[in-house]
Amino acid sequence: MAEKDPAESGRRLHxxxxxxxxxxxxxxxxxxxxxxxxxxxxxEHDGRLxxxxxxxxxxxxDMFALITELSARGESWELQSRIDAEAGRAIYQxxxxxxxxEAVDAAVEEEQEPETSETPVYDIESVEGLQALKRILKRIExxxxxxxIRPGRDGRATARVLRRGSRRVIAAATGADESTLRGVIRxxxxxxxxxxxxxxxx
Numbered sequence: 745m746a747e748k749d750p751a752e753s754g755r756r757l758h759x760x761x762x763x764x765x766x767x768x769x770x771x772x773x774x775x776x777x778x779x780x781x782x783x784x785x786x787x788e789h790d791g792r793l794x795x796x797x798x799x800x801x802x803x804x805x806d807m808f809a810l811i812t813e814l815s816a817r818g819e820s821w822e823l824q825s826r827i828d829a830e831a832g833r834a835i836y837q838x839x840x841x842x843x844x845x846e847a848v849d850a851a852v853e854e855e856q857e858p859e860t861s862e863t864p865v866y867d868i869e870s871v872e873g874l875q876a877l878k879r880i881l882k883r884i885e886x887x888x889x890x891x892x893i894r895p896g897r898d899g900r901a902t903a904r905v906l907r908r909g910s911r912r913v914i915a916a917a918t919g920a921d922e923s924t925l926r927g928v929i930r931x932x933x934x935x936x937x938x939x940x941x942x943x944x945x946x
């Protein structure tokens with residue numbers, strides 16, 4: 745009797761995983777392995793740098809290469825995962841060398857949606873939406889802003905570009921998935937720092 749395909753016997757869940765390390769350690773590993781300076785998978789996380797992969801990426805080879813490099817250098821690192829279980833809930837998992845592996849099933853802290861009248865949400869998969877987003881973002885300096893990217897309830901992803909300090913929303917956009925949004929935002933704003941929600945609400 746043939747084994748069932750996992751997709752038939754269960755439901756595939758969206759997973760986001762961060763490889764978190766000190767800024768110095770991850771910068772050195774990225775440089776040693778020849779990663780581009782503006783690689784959109786490098787994000788800011790709790791004052792450290794992190795390398796991000798998710799279910800929408802083709803594979804995890806780059807993350808494993810970085811883990812190998814960090815380990816060879818004797819650096820500390822941690823894996824944090826967020827598994828989107830259902831609308832409004834996620835499983836957060838943490839795996840680090842000197843701690844037991846842990847997981848928390850928690851409600852997702854919903855961000856307040858931007859007011860449509862003040863901050864239109866642009867669909868980057870439409871020509872008009874992409875051009876409008878480019879017009880707005882090309883007016884700002886990457887150092888003056890940062891972007892947050894979250895999976896959406898409808899299976900799509902949402903990004904908000906905020907002003908540093910005031911946290912005022914400059915622009916909002918939607919796309920098919922986080923990796924598409926990351927690529928588009930970093931293309932318009934090279935080196936802008938990205939942020940992802942990877943910890944359960946306290």
